[in-house]
Amino acid sequence: MSTLVLASSSPRRRALLAAAGYVFDVRAPDIDEAPALWERADALVLRLAFAKALAVASGVRDDAVVLGVDTTVDLDGDIVGKPRSKRHARELLARLGGRTHTVWSGVAVVAAPGTRATLELARTAVTFRELTRAEIAAYVDSGEPHGKAGAYAIQGKGRDLVASLDGSPTNVMGLPMERAVPLLERWGFGPAPAVT
DSSP states (O other): OEEEEOOOOHHHHHHHHTTTTOOOOOOOEEEOOOOOOOOHHHHHHHHHHHHHHHHHHHHHHHHHHEEEEEEEEETTTTEEEESSSSHHHHHHHHHHSSEEEEEEEEEEEEEETTTEEEEEEEEEEEEEOOOOHHHHHHHHHHHTTTTTTOOOOOOTGGGGGEEEEEEEEHHHHHHHHHHHHHHHHHHOOOOOOOOO
């Protein structure tokens, strides 16, 4: 039986996969996640998801299958990454307030040591309500924006910033389960049977 390995240090991705009933190991990839010059957000997440999975696949057993994921926020063609500081987080949220942005995720499944691969792309449109400076400051001071693409977490207090969502909520959380589950099933992985 093959082993499923999640190529991510994200606690949100681990939680989503575990909540769906999957049994898996975790290995954090070490890759450069900077976008290339003029790289579009959808191309970036596919490239990075594959790079993460491939980096981990090269260091695990040959019967392992590696799941790599990357998520970013696209605002009018600009890639909005993770905030570098509290000030940067406030700036990002001020830009997103009252507007619609796109959350892109790339999902890659790679057979160790990297001989076969399948990639999927997920897209969700998220509209923020108008945000006051005080609301933004309070949210940033909560610490939740740290390490999050777009400086918010929809599964936490960040859900209060959202006016509407068109697409997968789990995509916005960092792992589009509507894409990942069928992909894993094609590779022979399903949730573990429930214990009765």
